[in-house]
Amino acid sequence: MKKLLSNVNAYIGLQKALGADRLRYAALEAAGIQPGETVLDIGCGPAYYLDRLPSDITYHGFDTSQPYLEWAGRRFPSASFHHGIFDADAAAGLPEFDVVLMLGLLHHVDDAHAQELMRLCAEKLNPGGRLVTVDTCYSPGQGRISKWISDNDRGEFVRDADGFMALARGSFDKVDGRHLDSMRVPAAMWLMTSTV
């Protein structure tokens, strides 16, 4: 599966077949990105959802997968894509942002890395800026199939809502979230908005 998903078209096709693209669109709606705003997308993958955003934003995407970034760069030539993890050195070379997106990233990183990302995001956000994340989660009362999906996600750090909220609360004053069940398969997802 890992090998298959490194093929960009297979990754995007599977996202759409499962309805995982709907989670991305819900996250973008929650972010409320306006024309002229600056957006940082950490773990952007192929960023296939970028055509849903206003065309005159300033966008920076980071990912560790070169094939995903090459695809994204061809599809969205006016955006800036960076190969590598987003860390303090990378942050230092960038402007401040109105919105940070981490769509499907947090459940791939351990607590220490996630807390460092939260700290950097809070530092890089303008006043009134927001961080929006969406991730596979554990949810009380989730059915057997949904629990199986959470247990078998490619991400090794699937948490419950409190676990995700605790990561954000270390760096953000206001953290809100809600469960999403808009996929075509019964899967538990956590959409979270954090503001400085």
Ligand SMILES: C[S@@+](CC[C@H](N)C(=O)[O-])C[C@H]1O[C@@H](n2cnc3c(N)ncnc32)[C@H](O)[C@@H]1O
């Ligand atoms: C589930 S994919 C999500 C991609 C995209 N945001 C989306 O919603 O389709 C997670 C992405 O995070 C990238 N990734 C994993 N760890 C990372 C890290 N530490 N820094 C940057 N990207 C990372 C992976 O290469 C992968 O493309």
